[in-house]
Structures are given as structure tokens and as C-alpha cells.
Amino acid sequence: MLNDQDIMDSQQGVSLEDITDRFHLLQHHVDRLPSLTSDTDIVVDMIRKGMSHASNVATDLEELGDSTMLASLEDALKESIDLEYTINQHKAAFMKLRADVGDGLEKFDAYFDQDMQQYNAKSDKDKYYEHEKYTEFKQLVWSVNHPDSPMPALGFDDTKMENGGGDDDDDDVVIAATKKSLKCPLTTTWFENPVTSKSCKHTFSKAAIIGLLERTLSPTVVCPMPGCRQVFDKQSFYDDTLMERLVARAKEAEETNARSEQFHDVV
Ligand SMILES: [Zn+2]
Known part of the structure; x- marks a missing residue:
């Protein structure tokens, strides 16, 4: 069209x-x-x-x-x-x-x-x-x-809380505040090309989770996160551009801190 x-x-x-x-x-x-x-x-x-x-x-x-x-x-x-x-x-x-x-x-x-x-x-x-x-x-x-604190739930309206809140409107809290690690649970280093499971939302570095899938002889694998029983295959993941940016920002902040520490050491 x-x-x-x-x-x-x-x-x-x-x-x-x-x-x-x-x-x-x-x-x-x-x-x-x-x-x-x-x-x-x-x-x-x-x-x-x-x-x-x-x-x-x-x-x-x-x-x-x-x-x-x-x-x-x-x-x-x-x-x-x-x-x-x-x-x-x-x-x-x-x-x-x-x-x-x-x-x-x-x-x-x-x-x-x-x-x-x-x-x-x-x-x-x-x-x-x-x-x-x-x-x-x-x-x-x-x-x-707020680099070090988790984002409040989307749709969370704190004026409602001050007024007592407590109604059953499910718009109040829709996505739980979560602080996800910026490091891959498999490699324990910064996420590289992070991918996230569509079902359980657990994130891994792409090469690490692909490697895990390829080492397993069956086409599916159980999520390696403790307590998560989600089964997935290569199609279960999307490229997590948000995590990629958060890692990039965190790395940037770390380098800036390292540089300013060097500067103070010299002084
Ligand atoms: Zn999982």
C-alpha cells in the first residue's frame, strides 16, 4: 500500500x-x-x-x-x-x-x-x-x-496512596517494581547482546543461552534461573534493547567514576 x-x-x-x-x-x-x-x-x-x-x-x-x-x-x-x-x-x-x-x-x-x-x-x-x-x-x-533505585510500578499514582488508596482499581499497580541485575547469571559478567525470555522475563547474554541450548541434545531447555521451571527454545527470546542500553549506561558511569578516582589519586 x-x-x-x-x-x-x-x-x-x-x-x-x-x-x-x-x-x-x-x-x-x-x-x-x-x-x-x-x-x-x-x-x-x-x-x-x-x-x-x-x-x-x-x-x-x-x-x-x-x-x-x-x-x-x-x-x-x-x-x-x-x-x-x-x-x-x-x-x-x-x-x-x-x-x-x-x-x-x-x-x-x-x-x-x-x-x-x-x-x-x-x-x-x-x-x-x-x-x-x-x-x-x-x-x-x-x-x-535514579541509577541505584528500582523504578516504581508503571501506573502507580502516589496521590491515591496518600488519600488512603485501597480501591480495587487494577490500574493502581500494574508492573511490579523490579531491579534486574545488569550481569548475566550464566557468565556473571555484563550482559552482552542480552536476550529475554518472552514467558518468564529472565535475561541472558545471547551467546551464553544459545550455547546452553546447543549443548543440550533436546531442542528445549529448562530456564537455568533457580526456581524457574519455564521451558524454552531459541524462539522464546527477544533482543532486550532496554537491558543493552542500561548496561551501556552503567559501563559509562563506571568509567567516569574510575577516571575521576584516578584524578583524585594524582592530587
Ligand atoms: Zn526463567
């Missing part, structure tokens, strides 16, 4: 709404069904690169103390997550349409609108807080000024 010119346009400051508006079904789109999947994947890839870039800019803004710009950047990230979902759902609706294309184009809108209504009715928690790019953004911003 998008040609190269469209993609170039979208990289030159076209708004998210402009892109969303392009996702309406026309007959010539149906004629091009076979190329739809690759177009969608290219656009989603662009959006996700933008999300990663937002996290970089966010840490700069936090360092500068520019909370206004940071808040609008976070809003833009949420819009990007909505857009990513919209585009993926557009693709899913196409796939359903292709399965029974005899029922005509009107089914497309039914499939698409129904799902989008459900999505739009969801809370911020369901839409954003478990999206790995959103947690990456929040974690990186938090770590600028």
Missing part, C-alpha cells in the same frame, strides 16, 4: 494521523494483496525505530530537566504504540478478508472497526504498560536520576 515515495514522505514530517488516514481499503489495495505484508512490516519497523529514538531523546530531556518536552515525547510514544497496533490490526483484518474475500469489501471495515473499538476502549495499562518499548522508555528516563 505504501510505495517508496510514501515512505520518504512519512520520514519528512508527515504526522501520525496522515499515515493512519492512508490505511483505508480501496479496490487497488485488494489487487495488491500479495505485497501487503511486506509493506506493513516496513512501516512497523520504521515506527519501532522511532520508538527507540524517542527513548534516547527522552534521557537527554530528563538530564536537562525539561519535563514539558518529556511529557509530549511520552504522548508521541503512546501515539506510536497506537499506530503500530492499528497497522498490525489492519494487516490482520486483511488476512481475514483474504480468507473469505467472496464476502466483499464491507467485511474489511467490520473486522477492522470492531477490533479498533475494543482497542480504543482499553485502559493505558492494557495498551501501553506491557509494551516493551514503553517500559524501555520509562525505565531509561527513570535511570537518569
Whole structure:
């Protein structure tokens, strides 16, 4: 659906709404069904690169103390997550349409609108807080000024606590505050190319966990973390870009400290 010119346009400051508006079904789109999947994947890839870039800019803004710009950047990230979902759902609706294309184009809108209504009715928690790019953004911003303390749960509103809190609104605490080690439990050194299990969220250096899988004769292995019984294979992991950045920042901080200590020693 998008040609190269469209993609170039979208990289030159076209708004998210402009892109969303392009996702309406026309007959010539149906004629091009076979190329739809690759177009969608290219656009989603662009959006996700933008999300990663937002996290970089966010840490700069936090360092500068520019909370206004940071808040609008976070809003833009949420819009990007909505857009990513919209585009993926557009693709899913196409796939359903292709399965029974005899029922005509009107089914497309039914499939698409129904799902989008459900999505739009969801809370911020369901839409954003478990999206790995959103947690990456929040974690990186938090770590600028709180390098040694764990990030509070996303959606945690301390004004509610002061007012007594205690209602059953599950938006209150959605992701437990956790402080993950920056070192691989298998190599006991800084994570290198960290990968995280989609199911149990345990993180390992890629080479270490791949090595473990390859030394095991069966195609699956039980998670090596004590007490974790999750079984996984090579497909169970995603590249953990958040952990990669946190390690890079920690290494940077360590080098800065080492340099200033050397300086003091000389004095
Ligand atoms: Zn595990």
C-alpha cells in the first residue's frame, strides 16, 4: 500500500494521523494483496525505530530537566504504540478478508472497526504498560536520576496512596517494581547482546543461552534461573534493547567514576 515515495514522505514530517488516514481499503489495495505484508512490516519497523529514538531523546530531556518536552515525547510514544497496533490490526483484518474475500469489501471495515473499538476502549495499562518499548522508555528516563533505585510500578499514582488508596482499581499497580541485575547469571559478567525470555522475563547474554541450548541434545531447555521451571527454545527470546542500553549506561558511569578516582589519586 505504501510505495517508496510514501515512505520518504512519512520520514519528512508527515504526522501520525496522515499515515493512519492512508490505511483505508480501496479496490487497488485488494489487487495488491500479495505485497501487503511486506509493506506493513516496513512501516512497523520504521515506527519501532522511532520508538527507540524517542527513548534516547527522552534521557537527554530528563538530564536537562525539561519535563514539558518529556511529557509530549511520552504522548508521541503512546501515539506510536497506537499506530503500530492499528497497522498490525489492519494487516490482520486483511488476512481475514483474504480468507473469505467472496464476502466483499464491507467485511474489511467490520473486522477492522470492531477490533479498533475494543482497542480504543482499553485502559493505558492494557495498551501501553506491557509494551516493551514503553517500559524501555520509562525505565531509561527513570535511570537518569535514579541509577541505584528500582523504578516504581508503571501506573502507580502516589496521590491515591496518600488519600488512603485501597480501591480495587487494577490500574493502581500494574508492573511490579523490579531491579534486574545488569550481569548475566550464566557468565556473571555484563550482559552482552542480552536476550529475554518472552514467558518468564529472565535475561541472558545471547551467546551464553544459545550455547546452553546447543549443548543440550533436546531442542528445549529448562530456564537455568533457580526456581524457574519455564521451558524454552531459541524462539522464546527477544533482543532486550532496554537491558543493552542500561548496561551501556552503567559501563559509562563506571568509567567516569574510575577516571575521576584516578584524578583524585594524582592530587
Ligand atoms: Zn526463567
